[in-house]
Amino acid sequence: MIIKLNGNKKTPEGIEKISNAVTGIGESYGGWTAQLLPSQAEPHIIGIAGDTSQADVDSIASYFKSIDPSVDDVVRVTDSPPLVSRNLYPDMNGKTLRVNVNGIEIGGDDFTVIAGPCTVHSFDQTLELAHWAKEAGANLLRGGAFKPRSDPRTFQGLGIEGLEILHRVSQITGLPVVTELVYSTKRKNGETIDCLAAFIEYGVAMGQIGATNSNSHGLITDLAQTGLPILHKRNPSASIKQYTLSLQTAWLAGNTNVVACERGVTAPDTSYQRNMMDFAAIHALRQQTVLPVIGDASHGTGREDLVEKGTLSSIIYGAQGTMVEIALPGMVDHCDYAQSLKSPKALKELIANCREMYAIVNGKH
Numbered sequence: 001m002i003i004k005l006n007g008n009k010k011t012p013e014g015i016e017k018i019s020n021a022v023t024g025i026g027e028s029y030g031g032w033t034a035q036l037l038p039s040q041a042e043p044h045i046i047g048i049a050g051d052t053s054q055a056d057v058d059s060i061a062s063y064f065k066s067i068d069p070s071v072d073d074v075v076r077v078t079d080s081p082p083l084v085s086r087n088l089y090p091d092m093n094g095k096t097l098r099v100n101v102n103g104i105e106i107g108g109d110d111f112t113v114i115a116g117p118c119t120v121h122s123f124d125q126t127l128e129l130a131h132w133a134k135e136a137g138a139n140l141l142r143g144g145a146f147k148p149r150s151d152p153r154t155f156q157g158l159g160i161e162g163l164e165i166l167h168r169v170s171q172i173t174g175l176p177v178v179t180e181l182v183y184s185t186k187r188k189n190g191e192t193i194d195c196l197a198a199f200i201e202y203g204v205a206m207g208q209i210g211a212t213n214s215n216s217h218g219l220i221t222d223l224a225q226t227g228l229p230i231l232h233k234r235n236p237s238a239s240i241k242q243y244t245l246s247l248q249t250a251w252l253a254g255n256t257n258v259v260a261c262e263r264g265v266t267a268p269d270t271s272y273q274r275n276m277m278d279f280a281a282i283h284a285l286r287q288q289t290v291l292p293v294i295g296d297a298s299h300g301t302g303r304e305d306l307v308e309k310g311t312l313s314s315i316i317y318g319a320q321g322t323m324v325e326i327a328l329p330g331m332v333d334h335c336d337y338a339q340s341l342k343s344p345k346a347l348k349e350l351i352a353n354c355r356e357m358y359a360i361v362n363g364k365h
């Protein structure tokens with residue numbers, strides 16, 4: 001259930017009173033907690049977390065209305081728009097939330113660049129590519145330690161060793177790390193590895209939920225509970241409705257630091273592209289949600305020669321950042337080599353052109 005508040009009547013004291021009442025009533029229903037949705041978005045709603053299926057929504061509504069005049073209505077979540085929906089936050093006036101990743105703000109005034117190899121193959125490879133990224137002006141370093149490869153016979157990443165490499169490289173270059181969570185815990189040789197604890201131990205700055213796990217609500221909830229900001233990619237066959245429903249998963253776990261990412265949808269013809277960038281989806285996400293949105297034209301096109309075009313186009317459609325893959329030339333067996341930029345110059349040009357395009361699109365020229 002969610003409690004809708006009247007923006008003109010709400011007060012901090014009223015919100016506290018309502019929150020306490022949620023806990024109080026919830027005792028009869030197995031325990032409820034009140035969730036205040038993002039403070040940047042000036043919440044007009046309070047979420048009720050817990051099992052509300054047995055509660056009568058009308059009597060709950062009249063009770064809350066009687067305790068504070070700001071309560072407009074109480075509705076079941078199934079009858080209401082996803083929590084990330086823009087129409088729930090009229091004060092946002094077309095702006096998006098800002099997600100802070102170790103001091104880098106995604107969705108703020110500047111265009112954010114997340115660059116790095118698809119996969120961490122070695123310390124030397126990752127360090128060299130991180131230097132390219134740093135010198136070209138990227139903000140964050142990407143690199144997969146755990147890889148959800150389409151073919152399970154192929155390299156699945158270095159695992160914890162990959163996280164350790166990313167940590168060392170981050171300490172040398174100062175670039176915070178974005179890396180994908182594929183499982184919260186993993187069994188290996190009879191032992192259980194706690195991947196989430198390793199994310200914290202090795203100082204991961206932002207956890208990525210990849211396209212293949214875009215609807216894995218348990219995994220997203222686990223990641224959300226660490227408090228790390230989340231880059232939540234769209235599944236290539238998800239409608240915007242399905243994606244938006246999934247995008248609220250971390251919010252329901254109390255973590256609103258979520259960035260949406262369009263990374264291409266299933267293409268009808270893969271002879272000239274791996275996936276097909278759905279540019280209008282970027283526009284739709286900006287219109288329909290208050291989340292910052294970035295584009296990933298590396299996976300979105302699968303072609304080195306289309307990455308810059310795809311990235312610049314995504315900015316025209318409203319992207320506030322990009323994720324871009326880079327690879328050392330000659331390392332043809334490295335993951336996603338074909339779609340990676342292969343020189344510091346290409347990366348530098350892409351980033352410079354993106355920042356210029358971003359300034360034009362956002363009216364600063």
Ligand code: PEP
Pocket residue numbers: 118144148209210211212233263299
């Ligand atoms: C990635 O970013 O390395 C990745 C696997 O992307 P996606 O989940 O979008 O396929």
Ligand code: MN
Pocket residue numbers: 118119299325335336
């Ligand atoms: Mn990749």
